[in-house]
Amino acid sequence: MANALLTWLGHASFRLDTPGGKRIYVDPWLSGPTCPEAEREPERVDVIAVTHGHGDHVGDVAELGKKHRPRLVAIYELAAWLDGQGYPGAAAGGMGKGGTVDVDGVRFTLTNAFHSSSTPDGAYAGEPAGIVIALENGATLYHAGDTCVFGDMQLIARIYRPDLAILPIGDLYTMGPREAAVALELLGVRRCVPCHWGTFPALTGTPAQLRELAPDVEILDLEPGETVEL
Numbered sequence: 001m002a003n004a005l006l007t008w009l010g011h012a013s014f015r016l017d018t019p020g021g022k023r024i025y026v027d028p029w030l031s032g033p034t035c036p037e038a039e040r041e042p043e044r045v046d047v048i049a050v051t052h053g054h055g056d057h058v059g060d061v062a063e064l065g066k067k068h069r070p071r072l073v074a075i076y077e078l079a080a081w082l083d084g085q086g087y088p089g090a091a092a093g094g095m096g097k098g099g100t101v102d103v104d105g106v107r108f109t110l111t112n113a114f115h116s117s118s119t120p121d122g123a124y125a126g127e128p129a130g131i132v133i134a135l136e137n138g139a140t141l142y143h144a145g146d147t148c149v150f151g152d153m154q155l156i157a158r159i160y161r162p163d164l165a166i167l168p169i170g171d172l173y174t175m176g177p178r179e180a181a182v183a184l185e186l187l188g189v190r191r192c193v194p195c196h197w198g199t200f201p202a203l204t205g206t207p208a209q210l211r212e213l214a215p216d217v218e219i220l221d222l223e224p225g226e227t228v229e230l
Contacts, residue, residue: 003229004135010034010224011199012057012168014143015042020105020136022046025070026143029059034199036225042068047103049073049133051145052117053081053125056199062087073101073108077126081119097129107134111156113147115174132160139163139230142187146196149179153186164230165189168196169210170203177205181213191218193228 005017011032016024024047030040045068050058058078065072065087072079072093079094095101100109111130119125130144142162156162165187168174174196175183184192192214194207207221220228 004137004139005227006141006164006193006230007039007227008193008195008222008224009036009039012051012143012146012195014166014195015039016133016141018106018135019139022104022106024049024106024133025064026131026133027051027057027145028061028064029056030064031060032056032199034224039225044068045070047071047073047106047108049108049131049143050078050082051113051131051143052115052128053078053119053123054117054146055120057146058082058119058125065090071103073103073110073131075110075117075126075129077124078117078119081123081125097127105136108132109134109160111142111160112150112152113145114150115146115148130156132156132162134160135230141166141230142189144168144183146174148175149183149186151186153183157186157188162187162189164191164193166193166195169194169205169207170197170199171205172202177209177213180205180210184214184217189217191220193220193222 062085076094083091109132115128117125143166211219
């Protein structure tokens with residue numbers, strides 16, 4: 001079975017091409033300022049997973065849902081809101097933290113995250129979440145969503161044993177490099193893709209800073225549009 005390919009699309013947006021041929025988008029803000037032009041109009045979307053309702057994460061989800069009709073994975077209230085935005089069948093993708101769904105051999109589990117969550121029109125979007133994605137070949141990745149570091153990341157390590165962590169490092173709205181380094185220690189992963197940095201001047205954390213603070217972890221400093229093999 002082929003390896004998975006993870007592509008950073010800028011900010012907190014990712015495309016994941018799984019070993020079984022699924023194309024998954026996480027927090028697709030494809031109209032955002034750092035998404036490469038070639039990635040703004042996907043030809044195929046099989047699953048969309050969303051961590052919370054802020055516009056820089058849910059930005060293009062409804063339109064992608066209308067066009068491609070993919071399976072949705074999101075906290076219940078956010079899924080219901082997306083259904084109301086015209087995303088066909090979105091409400092059926094609603095779930096709670098600790099819950100797991102299997103989509104054709106790819107397992108999605110929502111975990112805790114410490115942040116806030118409301119939709120662009122001000123509606124309540126449920127609690128923010130992280131997402132653990134277990135692929136068909138056994139590889140597992142953890143997208144923390146927007147969060148600070150928290151002690152129960154040890155439970156994520158114990159239960160799900162992620163091979164790679166996607167962590168926000170920009171500071172101000174999420175953890176910065178210092179907290180992210182502790183998160184890596186708690187998670188016990190050896191590979192990390194930083195995100196939620198560099199989009200705006202206020203997001204000052206950098207992968208170089210994280211690499212200095214976590215020298216035993218491979219910090220994959222991607223440019224938007226670059227891909228790493230899992």
